[in-house]
Amino acid sequence: MRIIFMGTPEFAVPSLDILVRAGHEVVAVVTAPDQPSGRGLQLRPSAVKVYAEAQGLQVLQPEKLRNPAFVARLRELQADLAVVVAFRMLPEAVWSLPRLGTFNLHASLLPDYRGAAPINRAIMNGETRSGATTFLIDKEIDTGNILLQQSIDIPPHWNAGDLHDALMDMGATLVRDTVEALGKGNLKAHPQDPAAAQHPAPKIFKEDCQLDWTQPALQVHNQVRGLSPYPAAWTLLEGKILKIFRSQIIEKEANTPGAALATPDHRLLICCSDAWLEILELQAEGKKRMPAADFLRGYKGGLKIG
Numbered sequence: 001m002r003i004i005f006m007g008t009p010e011f012a013v014p015s016l017d018i019l020v021r022a023g024h025e026v027v028a029v030v031t032a033p034d035q036p037s038g039r040g041l042q043l044r045p046s047a048v049k050v051y052a053e054a055q056g057l058q059v060l061q062p063e064k065l066r067n068p069a070f071v072a073r074l075r076e077l078q079a080d081l082a083v084v085v086a087f088r089m090l091p092e093a094v095w096s097l098p099r100l101g102t103f104n105l106h107a108s109l110l111p112d113y114r115g116a117a118p119i120n121r122a123i124m125n126g127e128t129r130s131g132a133t134t135f136l137i138d139k140e141i142d143t144g145n146i147l148l149q150q151s152i153d154i155p156p157h158w159n160a161g162d163l164h165d166a167l168m169d170m171g172a173t174l175v176r177d178t179v180e181a182l183g184k185g186n187l188k189a190h191p192q193d194p195a196a197a198q199h200p201a202p203k204i205f206k207e208d209c210q211l212d213w214t215q216p217a218l219q220v221h222n223q224v225r226g227l228s229p230y231p232a233a234w235t236l237l238e239g240k241i242l243k244i245f246r247s248q249i250i251e252k253e254a255n256t257p258g259a260a261l262a263t264p265d266h267r268l269l270i271c272c273s274d275a276w277l278e279i280l281e282l283q284a285e286g287k288k289r290m291p292a293a294d295f296l297r298g299y300k301g302g303l304k305i306g
Contacts, residue, residue, distance in 0.1 A: 001024045001025065001080045001081055001179060001183050002025050002027050002077070002078065002079045002080045002081075003019060003024050003025065003026050003027065003079060003080065003081050003082070003083055003179065004026075004027060004028050004029075004030060004074060004077060004079045004081075004082040004083070004098065005019065005026050005028070005029045005030070005048075005052075005082075005083050005085075006029075006030040006031070006082060006083070006084045006085070006087040006090075007029075007031060007048045007084065007085040007086050007087050008031050008032045008046045008047070008048055008086055008087055009046065009047055009048070009086050010047040010168070011085065011086045011107075011164065011167075011168045011171075012047070012048050012085035012086045012087070013047050013048060013051050014168055014169055014171070014172035015083065015085045015105060015171060015172040015175040015176075016029065016048060016051060016052065016085070017051065017172070018172045018173065018175065018176045019083070019175065019176060019179060020055055020057075022176055022179075022180070024179060026052075026057055027058065027077045027079055028057070028058045028059070028060050028073075028074070028077055028079075029048060029049070029052040029057050029058065029059050029060070030059075030060045030061075030062070030087070031045075031046045031048045031049045031052070031059060031060075031061055031087075032046050032061065032087075032088075033061045033062075033063060034046075034049075034061070049061070060073065060074075065088065065090060065091055065094055066091050066093060066094075071093050071094060071097075074094060074097050075097055078099075079097070079098040079099070080098060080099050080100050080183070081098050081099070081100045081101070081102070081103070081179065081182060081183075082094075082095065082097070082098045082101075082102035082103075083102075083103060083105075083175060083179065084102060084103065084104040084105070084137065085104070085105045085171070085175065086105075089141055090102065090137060092139060095137040100182050100183075101136050101137070102136070102137045103134050103135060103136050103137065103144075103147055103178060103182075104134070104135060104137050104142075104144070105132060105133070105134055105171045105174065105175055106118065106132065106133045106134075106135065106142060107119050107130070107132055107164075107167045107171065108122065108130060108131065108132070108133065108201065109129075109130065109131040109132075109133060109149055109151060110133040110135060110142060110146060110149070110192055111142075111143070111192040111193060111194065111196050111197035112196055112197060112198055112199050113130075113199050113200070113201040114141070114142035114143070114197060114200060114201060115142065115200050115201030115202045115203070116201065116202060116203040116204075117201050117202065117203055117204045118130075118201040119160050119163050119164050119167065120160050120201075120204055120226045120227060121199065121200075121201040121202075121226065122154070122163070122199075122201075122226070123154065123158070123159065123160050123163060123222060123225050123226035124222055124223050124225075124226030124227070125199060125222065125226075126218065126219075126222045127154055128153065128154050128156075129151055129152070129153055129154060130151070130152055130154055130163060130167070131149060131150050131151035131152050131167075131170075132149070132150055132152075132167050132170055132171040132174050133146055133147075133148070133149045133174075134146075134147040134148045134149075134174055134175065134178040135147055135189070135192075136189055143192060144189075144192075145189035145190060145191050145192070146189060146190055146191075146192060147178050147181075147182070147187055147189050148174055148177060148178050148181070148187070149174075150170060150173075150174055152166055152167065152170060158225070159224075159225045159226070159228040159229065159245075159246075160225065160226050160227065160228060160229070160230075161228060161229045161230075204227070204231060206231075208227075209223075209227050209231055209232065209233050209234050210233075210234055210235065211223060211224070211233050211234065211235045211244070213235070213257040213258040213270060213271065213272055213273075213305065213306065214257040214258075214272075214273050215272060215273060216272060216273050216274045216275075217249045217250075217272040217273075217274055217275035217276065217277050218249060219272075220247075220272050220277055221247050221248070221249055221277060224244050224245070224246070224247045224277075225247075228244075228245045228246065229245060232244070232245060232283070233245075235270075235305055235306065236305065236306050237260075237284070237301075237303070237304070237305060238301050238302050238303075238304050239304075240284070240285040241285045242282055242283070242284055242285070243282060243283040243289075244279055244281070244282050245280075245281040245282065245283070245289060246279075246280040246281035247277050247278060247279055247280055248277070248278050248280060249275055249276075249277060249278075250269060250275060250276040250277065250278050251275055252269070252275060252276045254271050254272060254273060254274050254275055254276065255271055256271060257271055257272055257273050258270065258271060258305045258306045259271040259305070260303035260304070260305045261276075261303070262296050262303060265293075266292075266293040266296045266297055267292070267293065267296075268282075268292040268295070268296055270305055278292075279292045280292055282295055284299075
């Protein structure tokens with residue numbers, strides 16, 4: 001199979017690696033242009049580019065996917081198939097080029113959790129099951145015909161980072177299986193059921209990360225899990241942002257939502273509408289991430305939340 005691979009972050013690297021190790025001819029890797037990063041704003045390559053160059057693969061980094069020269073270059077490659085993992089939305093001029101079409105790996109059981117943040121949103125909603133889907137790209141985002149799916153249970157202690165890593169590895173195997181089945185011509189795509197699209201998964205913004213202490217403790221706890229380790233849930237402590245990465249529910253009678261309590265043994269508790277949440281790991285503004293107990297040992301301020 002002559003394959004064009006499109007992806008940018010670490011999540012896409014195992015999928016590219018498994019195709020290379022399976023012996024497929026990856027004729028080009030398309031990834032985002034190098035981005036400024038760090039205090040010096042030095043240009044840094046994407047995780048996919050670093051891997052691709054280490055393997056001696058051709059790397060293309062178009063600023064605009066509709067650029068005629070870029071589209072012409074893809075056409076010259078005469079690819080059998082294009083594989084997309086964590087990349088941008090493609091114009092039809094690109095996804096329609098390969099002989100067998102273009103498929104995408106999505107980190108949910110489509111059609112549920114269509115959108116940019118399926119991993120975060122699933123855990124924020126308290127889901128106990130997720131999965132990965134490969135589907136043929138069509139004109140509307142995340143709506144194309146499904147090729148393969150695989151589900152996974154979400155343990156109650158997992159956060160978004162745990163689910164990300166599990167789906168990253170499981171998704172790579174699904175990508176390989178999809179490529180091989182398409183190559184043999186024995187995989188039939190089937191349309192998505194619109195009625196099963198129960199939960200959207202839009203992009204996460206800063207306001208989505210602010211905790212509302214008037215909500216039930218389980219809902220607040222799931223928001224913490226679903227936003228950890230990135231972009232991280234937050235609240236205000238004495239007017240400054242306090243990021244929260246780990247928590248647990250304490251079955252203690254609630255009083256005023258948002259009330260905070262530091263216990264003699266250095267435990268930080270914040271009241272929700274029906275119970276208390278113990279903050280286990282946090283990051284104060286301008287400080288490093290640390291256990292809440294370590295923070296309290298050195299903290300001399302008040303505990304006004306919100």
